[in-house]
Amino acid sequence: MMYVHGHGSFVGPPVAEIKAIKAEVSHYTQIRFRRANRFVLIALAGACRCVQGHTLDPRTAVYLTTENGNLGDTETVLTQVYHRHEFPMPYNFINTMSNTASFYVAQSLALPGRNVTFSSKQLSFERGLELALCDMDGGATETALVGGADEACFSKAQFETKFQLPYARYAMVEGSSWLLLRKEAAGALGAIRPPATFETPEAAATWVGRQSLSGTVRLAYGILPDATDRQAIGRALPDALPLDYIAERGYFDSATACGVTHFLDQADPGCLVHVNKDFRDQLVVLVVEKYGCLPQVFE
Amino acid sequence: MNNRVYIRGKAVQCALGSDLDEITTAMHAGRTSVSEIPLSLIGLDYSRPYCRLPVQRSDTGQSGEAYFNAILDATIARAIADAALDPEEVRRLPIFFGSTSIDIPIYEDDYRTRQHVLSQTSSGYGNIAHEIGRRFDMRGPCYTFTTACTSSANGVLFAAGMIARGMLERALVVGYDLYSNLGFYGFEALKLIAPLPYRPFDRRRQGIIMGEGCGAVILDKHAPAPDAFACLGGANGCDTYSVTTHDPEGGLIARVMGDALAHAGVSPRQIDAVKAHATGSYHNDLTECNGLRQVFQADMPPVTGLKPFVGHTVGACGVIELVLLTEAVRAGFVPPMPGFEELDPELGVAPLTQPLAINAGTFLLNYFGFGGNCVSLVITNRRQQVSAR
Secondary structure (H helix, E strand, O other), X not given: OEEEEEEEEEEEOOOOOOHHHHHHXXXXXXXXXXXXXXXXXXXXXXXXXXXXXXXXXXOOEEEEEOOOOOHHHHHHHHHHHHOOOOOOOHHHHHHOXXXXXXXXXXXXXXXXXXXXXXXXXXXXXXXXXXXHHHHHHOOOOOEEEEEEEEOOOOOHHHHHHXXXXXXXXXXXXXXXXXEEEEOOOOOOOEEEOOOEEEOOHHHHHHHHHOOOOOOEEEEEEOOOOOHHHHHHHHHHOOOOEEOOHHHHHOEOOOHHHHHHXXXXXHOOOEEXXXXXXXXXXXXXXXXXXXXXXXXXXXX | OOOOEEEEEEEEEEOXXXXXXXXXHHHHHOOOOOXXXXXXXXXOOOEEEEEOOOOXXXXXXXXXXXXXXXXXXXXXHHHHHHHOOOHHHHHOOOEEEEOOOOOHHHHHHHHHOOOOHHHHHOOOOOHHHHHHHHHHOOOOOEEEEXXXXXXXXXXXXXXXXXXXXXXXXXXXXXXXXXXOHHHHHXXXXXXXXXXXXXXXXXXXXXXXXXXXXXXXXXXXXXXXXOOOOEEEEEEXXXXXXXXXXXXXXXXXXXXXXXXXXXXXXXXXXXXXXXXXXXXXXXHHHHHHHHHHXXXXXXXXXXXXXXXXXXXXXXXXXXXXXXXXXXXXXHOOEEOOOOOOOOEOOOOOOOOOOOOEEOOOOEEEEEEEOHHHEEEEXXXXXXXXXXXXX
C-alpha cells in the first residue's frame, strides 16, 4: 500500500506557443528553463502543482511515466540531419532523451534520489506505480513522485488506426498528472493499492468482486477496455458509479494518471476502481482510496 | 533475507560478435573491433570511428524493421535457451527493456524521402517490449526504461528489485541500441566522439567511441548453478548538477556507489574489481574517478572499463557490459582496458592494463548518463558472503 499525500495536474488542450506553460512553471520555481521543450514543461507544471505546499524529503524518488516522450525534439533532430543536412542543435539532441524531463523535475524540486523515465504501452502509469511500490517496499525510498506526462500527438488517422475508435468522440489534450506518495499513512489523503494484472476480464471481475471497497465506489476505464470487459467488471460492481474522466478531461496517452488525480480532486470520499488494458489484452486494475475530511491513520 | 537474484541465462550481440567464448578470447587478448563511418549525410568529408555489429543490414537485404527484430529476437532466443526455460516459464516472463534510441533505427532511414515519420509511425516507447511479448508469447508485464545511457542498467536494477521483493519470480532484461544517425550525429554535434585510439581514463583521452549491440539476461530468484552470478543490490540517483554533465566533484556518483554497496550488504573492501562506466569523455571520467576515490579512498580495487571492446552502446550498455564482465570472470579473468597507457594525475585511477586472473569475486558496475542518471550494481559469484580483499 502507498499513501497519497498530494496530487496535481496540468492538463488541457494543446496550445500553439509554450510561453503559457513556461509562465505556469515560473509560478513555482526560480530556475529558468530556456532550453526546455513542451514535454519538459508540461511534466514540470504538473509536478510543481502536485508538491505545492509540501516539504519534500530530498530522497524523494521521481518516476515519470510516458507513452511517447519527447516526440517534438526527435522530429526536429531528424529533420536537421536528413533534410537540412546539418548537425543537430545540441539541446534539441539532448532533449530527444526523454529523461531530460524527469531530470528537470528533480533539479527544480532539488531531488537527487531515484529518478526514472519509464513506459509500458497503455499501462505506463500503472507499471510506474509498481516500480514505486517495489522501491518503497525494499526501502530504497519512502516518498515518491509518480507522474504521467504526454503531449497531444494524435492526428485523426493515427488515433483511429491505433485505437479503432472514432476520433470525434474525444477531446485531445496534453499535460501531466502527478501523485505524491509516501509509505507513511499519517496525514494521507488516500491510498493506492498494488496494481493487479489479469489475462481475462472474468479473472479481473472475480478479483474486483472480492475487494473490500468502502464509501462511494466509482468505476473508471482506460481507453481500451471494450464492452465485454466493461460488462464483466460492471457485474462485479453493480452499485458503482461511473467516472468517465476521459469524457470530462479529454484524452492523452497519460490519461490514467489524469483519471486518478481527477478522482482525488473531484469525487466524494470512497474508492476508485480503474480498469485499463493494453493491446495484448492484459487488464490492470487499480484501486484508489480517497479518505474523508479527517486524515485516517491505519498504522 | 536472501536478496540474491541470479543470472540464469544470457546472450549478447556486439562488435566482437555473438559467440561468448570468442568474445571472451578477444577481450583477454585486448582485441577491439572498430570501423569508420563517414559524415556524408551532412556533407562533411571526414569520418568517425564506431563499433558496428559484424553483420550489417546491408549484408542481409532485410528491411529496417526486419533487421532490427532479427537481432533482438536472436539475442533473446539465445538467452532463453541458455537459461533452459520451459515454455510455461517463457509464457510468464516479464520483460524489462532499456534503450536510448528505442525504435528510431527502424524508422529513421525513411526520413531520406519523408518527414514526420516517427510521429506518424512510432507506437510509443513501450512498443518494442510489447512486441517482444507478442512474438515470444510472453504474457508477463512490460517495463521500458528510457534513462539515456543507464536505461538497461535500470532494467536490471528494477527487475532484480522486484524479484528480490517477491513481486516476480524471474524476468527477461534486454538492453538494445542499434546504430542511428540521430545518435551518431548528435554525439558528434556535442563534440564527444573521439578519434582512435579509444582510451578512457588515459591522460590523452579525447572522448567517446560509440557502439551498437543487444544484450539479454534472464534473472531468476533461484540459482541455476552453485557458481552462478547474482545481483546483490544496486542504487539509482539523479545528479541535478546539469542535464549534460555530472558534478565533477563526484559527490552524487559516490553516494550512488555507496548506496549500492550498502543495499548489497558489501563493504568497499569486499569489492574485487570495479567495472567503471569509463566513457573516455573528459568530464565523465573525471567525475567517475573523483567518485571512486571518495568511495574506496586509499584502497582502490582493480578498475576496468569495457567500452573500448564494443564501444559505448548507450542505453544497451547496462546489460551488454554485465554479460561481458560475467563471461570474462567465468573464463577466469577481468579484462584490461585496451588503449590505456598514461595515468592522468587529475583522475588518479590507473585501470588494468593486463587481464586480472580471477574466477570468483564481487564486483561493482557503474553506469552514468545524460539527465544526471546514475546507476551502480553489485554482483557476485561467490557462494557465501564475501570476505575483504
